[in-house]
Amino acid sequence: MKKLLAGLAVAVGLALGAGAAQAEQVKIGFSPEAYPPFWSQDASGSWGGWEVEIINAICAEQKLDCVLTPIPWDGLIPALGTKKIDAIMNSMSITDERKKTIDFSDKYYNTPTAVIGSKDAKFDATPEGLKGKIIGVQVSTVHAAYAKKHFTEAAEIKEYQTQDEANQDLTAGRIDATQADSIALDAFLKSDAGKACCDMKGYVAPDDEVLGPGVGAGVRKDDAALKDKLNAGIKAIRDNGKYAEITKKYFDFDVYGAEGQTN
Incomplete structure (x- = not known):
């Protein structure tokens, strides 16, 4: 019986191994x-x-x-x-x-693309609203491309390696706004840091060529x-x-x- 069970165990092991190998x-x-x-x-x-x-x-x-x-x-x-x-x-x-x-x-x-900024600042997510502002974006993203194309009268388009770094600089007051996916920004606004500093300024205008x-x-x-x-x-x-x-x-x-x- 032990030999039979051992044989079955080996057979099952080989079958599992074969299945894993095929994945x-x-x-x-x-x-x-x-x-x-x-x-x-x-x-x-x-x-x-x-x-x-x-x-x-x-x-x-x-x-x-x-x-x-x-x-x-x-x-x-x-x-x-x-x-x-x-x-x-x-x-x-x-x-x-x-x-x-x-x-x-x-x-x-x-999901839509949005802009957030300090609660104390009154502006919207338009080229006119962001004129003269420092906007933070994550490098090599559609948001960086969009900001460079549409917010040409911004004081600066500042690029970060991560969105979290842009959020941190917004919290610290080193930038005026940041653009990213609306869901990710909403999650930040629900955090302790986000609730204390910032609010939603609006969604950017559609641009299928840039945003896809x-x-x-x-x-x-x-x-x-x-x-x-x-x-x-x-x-x-x-x-x-x-x-x-x-x-x-x-x-x-x-x-x-x-x-x-x-x-």
Whole structure:
């Protein structure tokens, strides 16, 4: 009996090993910075948040062994090109400029872009309202590109490696405003520091050329197979309710945006 049980254990072990060996490993590049509620890190160093859960759901649906791989934000696209990572899933907007270098999956969310500033300052999120202001943006983002294109009469467009650094300078009074995704800025405004200093000044005017149709997974142009798998995973979790299940934990609305709007 012991020999039989031992044989069964070996057989099960081999079967599990074979299954694990067949799982395709995909290195998912992300910038290791807090961007709540999309990305946050717990005391043990593990990453969680809406986008992390969505990544896990897409990978589970497609039976991909996805490994979160930290890369500085402005190094993500170069790392994809040199195959240090296989995909970028880090709230990266789909834009024509980026598509000159990389390809994208269909979008998996699309939320408005907003501007916040000091409670004591009265201005709106328009070129006129931001005239003469110092605006903080994260480097190599659609927000930096938008600010440079539309807020030409600002006193300065100051770029930061992380959005958190821009928020800190806004709190300290070193800049007048910062532009970013409205959901991320809303999360900051709900923090102790954000509640004390700042409020929402409004949403910026649409510019599809700069802001794009939403956020997608960045992949190499020659990796159509992975793009197809990610697209299938996105569609599947939208269809089977997993996307809605995850979203309800973080938001009281559907962050996907308009239906039928894809890459």
